[in-house]
Amino acid sequence: MFKRMDEIAIEIPEVEKPDPNAAAAVQELLGGKFGEMSTLNNYLYQSFNFRSKEKLKPFYDLVMSITAEELGHVELVSHAINKCLRGSTSYKEPDGTPLGSVKDARLSYHFLAGAQGAMPFDSMGNPWTGANVFNSGNLVEDLLHNFFLECGARTHKMKVYEMADHPAAREVIGFLLVRGGVHVVAYAKALEIATGVNVTKLVPIPSLSNKAFNEARKYEEKGVHTKLYTWSDKDFNAIDQIWKGTHPEDGLPLEVIQGAPKGVPIAEAPPLEEEYAPGISAEEFKAIAKRLKMAGNISE
Numbered sequence: 001m002f003k004r005m006d007e008i009a010i011e012i013p014e015v016e017k018p019d020p021n022a023a024a025a026v027q028e029l030l031g032g033k034f035g036e037m038s039t040l041n042n043y044l045y046q047s048f049n050f051r052s053k054e055k056l057k058p059f060y061d062l063v064m065s066i067t068a069e070e071l072g073h074v075e076l077v078s079h080a081i082n083k084c085l086r087g088s089t090s091y092k093e094p095d096g097t098p099l100g101s102v103k104d105a106r107l108s109y110h111f112l113a114g115a116q117g118a119m120p121f122d123s124m125g126n127p128w129t130g131a132n133v134f135n136s137g138n139l140v141e142d143l144l145h146n147f148f149l150e151c152g153a154r155t156h157k158m159k160v161y162e163m164a165d166h167p168a169a170r171e172v173i174g175f176l177l178v179r180g181g182v183h184v185v186a187y188a189k190a191l192e193i194a195t196g197v198n199v200t201k202l203v204p205i206p207s208l209s210n211k212a213f214n215e216a217r218k219y220e221e222k223g224v225h226t227k228l229y230t231w232s233d234k235d236f237n238a239i240d241q242i243w244k245g246t247h248p249e250d251g252l253p254l255e256v257i258q259g260a261p262k263g264v265p266i267a268e269a270p271p272l273e274e275e276y277a278p279g280i281s282a283e284e285f286k287a288i289a290k291r292l293k294m295a296g297n298i299s300e
Helices: 020-026 036-048 057-085 139-163 167-195 214-221 237-241 282-295
Strands: 227-229 255-257
Touching: 020 057, 020 139, 020 167, 036 057, 036 139, 057 139, 057 167, 057 227, 057 237, 139 167, 167 214, 167 227, 237 255
Parallel strands: 227 255
Antiparallel strands: none
């Protein structure tokens, strides 16, 4: 089962800097082959289909806990896209062409079908597909795939960071570079235990430290790259048999934390009248409130 909080992992800057093409680029980190929907669903189905989980409990716990974190990463990237789109248009009467300013946006589907919100697509508007999910049932093969997937995801994050200078995009990408780096090292350590091969000698891939990125460096300075969460109040604590010792890049001690990190409240998105969202007028709000009071037997 999953437990959900009305929070996101980090605070995303509120800026008046609409950039639809930056949003399109960030879509790759959501619905691309190496995007968060791919990492989530790879680990999700591997966790559903895991064989001999009692005998291989540390590996099972690792996949289970990282799956939960990836759900939050899908959420976080979606909010980054929304922030990049914020303010792209403004309200006018229909004959005033209120969406005319975005007709040349590289990914017009944000405006045609999504009310300026994130969608399960890559940067070119191709829908995410379950064909991106790999689940062989073989522990070493799946761990090796996961290591490769996280390295590919890291490469794409670095490239999108270099494409988009929107503060919301960079804040989220910087954080995800660090947390994705945790998953790279975690799968490398798991492979070492499973095979005896020191895969951590391969990191970082690409061979550029997260510390080269301003928005990633500040999280590493806080030690975010050394912590692995169980994302459960009591389960999955056998990951401490894998996530132990020191970080292969800077030698800092690694730490397993039972539970989840503290998040921040999800900011309210304003109405978007030119997109008919949410499509509820002030009078209708009052009528809805009245019906809710009646349904709850709440007197004035």
